[in-house]
Amino acid sequence: MNEAKITAGESPATQADLEAIARYSRRKLAAEEVYTFPLVLCDNDLDRDQECFTDEALEKLAVLFCGKTGIFDHDPRGEKQTARIYRCAVEEEPGRLNHRGEPYKALKAWAYMVRTAANADLILEIDGGIKKEVSVGCSVKSGTCSLCGANRKEQPCGHQPGKKYGGKLCYTLLKEPTDAYEWSFVAVPAQPAAGVTKSHLPRKALTLTPERALAEMERGELHLDALAALNLRKHIAALERQSEEAGRYRETLCECIRRRTMLAQPEMNPALLEKSMAPLTVSELEELAALMEKQVKKRFSPMVQTAPTGERESDNRAFCI
Ligand SMILES: [Zn+2]
Known part of the structure; x- marks a missing residue:
């Protein structure tokens, strides 16, 4: 999944930022009232589920994610802090290629929080550059097989993502996003040995194959939305x-x-x-x-x-x- 490396040290919101934020806040906020930070929502590289967004899908998501609220799912006491995306852009990283050998592109977002006494610690944490994992939830119209082009959401083709066929890796291309629901931060433990936390993405459920559902169930990570649950029921x-x-x-x-x-x-x-x-x-x-x-x-x-x-x-x- 994507890691949001939040740059340490805060930069005050610019006039352009404040204007963009004003579209989502009840009143126009002053620079000292808001805290802004950039994050990477998703990219066109292969993720650990052997899925990747197409460049066109990223562009569409850039529109869909504007104004969406995200949560910091980090507080053990269950207190959820929220932030809202006020700007999105697809950015190419010069010189970096994705798994297909194409220019690497990421969907970058800028989010803001209204400064309060309650989120002061969280802002310090973000400023401290703590790496958090971002998980995004969106629905896509099609998830096609990289080998045969079949839309896995409509008909399974038999190719298994992650397996190689004749030396060619099979993966799923996520296309045509139709909606973006949410995004969230999950704190990644600081110790390298602690590993990576797995995020629960509603979009995964939407491109869910029965095989993956079983694998996720075994890992205790299965989260289904209504459509995925319906598809699974039909399959059963x-x-x-x-x-x-x-x-x-x-x-x-x-x-x-x-x-x-x-x-x-x-x-x-x-x-x-x-x-x-x-x-x-x-x-x-x-x-x-x-x-x-x-x-x-x-x-x-x-x-x-x-x-x-x-x-x-x-x-x-x-x-x-
Ligand atoms: Zn296939």
Whole structure:
């Protein structure tokens, strides 16, 4: 994910900043009343979920994120501080390339807070250059496979993000953002060994595949919005239907084996047959059904040996249940 490196040392808000802020505040604020800081919301590089925004998506998000409120989810007492974005811009970093070898671009935002006694400590923290992780929430219309172009949100293509196919990495391109909801800061522990905190992005849920949902559930990180939950429910319903159909097919196969066994090996104990069929897979049951069919034919063929070929066919058919 993206790390917001907040530059240490405060620079007072300029006149242009104050005018931009005035569009979102109830009254025009004076420079000494506000605290402003820049942050990076997202970029066109691959994130740890093997997803990246297209350049066009970043431009659209720059419009959508203006005026959006973010929270500092850092206070163990649960006191949430908020800040609001008053300006966004997509910035290219000269000389840096993203994973596709294209110029690296990031969506940079500037946010403000009204100075109060309650947020004085937080402002000191930000000024101290504490690195925080930013998580953004937005919805995108399509998340396409980098290999085949399929929109994963509509139909899974079978390619798995993060895997290589013929030397080419599969990832998901996030396109056409339709809405931006929120952004938040999560404090990253200062010790390097403490690792990186994982952010919970609503946008991930929107491009959620069943595989990822399971992986996130295992890590205790699954957060779903209504649409993603609906898609997941649909997927589970489809699986249940498939398994119901598979169950019916299995029952048909077992029935076929029971009848053929009765003909081929009448001495077979039915309970024993049930017990031996139970652990078999569907393809093993198919094999057994075919074997029983052969035995039925073998057992009854002497009876029809003298019959003309044509009749023999039809006689045998009676046993091919
Ligand atoms: Zn694909």
